[in-house]
Amino acid sequence: MRCGNSKVGAFTPCSGCGLDPAAYGTDRELQARSMLLSDRYLPGGELEELGRKLRKGEPVTYDAGLLAQITEELRTQKLPILSRTSSGGSVVLWTAVGAALVLAVALLLMWRLRGF
């Protein structure tokens, strides 16, 4: 995002300049720019083109509307931020707990509907 080096994942530290978006805990706009500079939002050659510009030190323009949208999604946690202190584990846990609960209720209902 800063030096134009390609990296895997929007929130992984950059091997080129060491910029780590996840370390910018509350800087949603910086994280949104990182997110925008991924093949998720820039498929095809667009991302490479922006990478070339960054490497040459040319100004890069970001889609302001898209940036605002991503910033908002990050703020409302619709997009998971993969950082070392990620809370993703607990989300998976609660999803599993919820699924187990639904399954238990469904089994109970089926058992009752079949009649004693």
Ligand SMILES: [Zn+2]
């Ligand atoms: Zn970099």
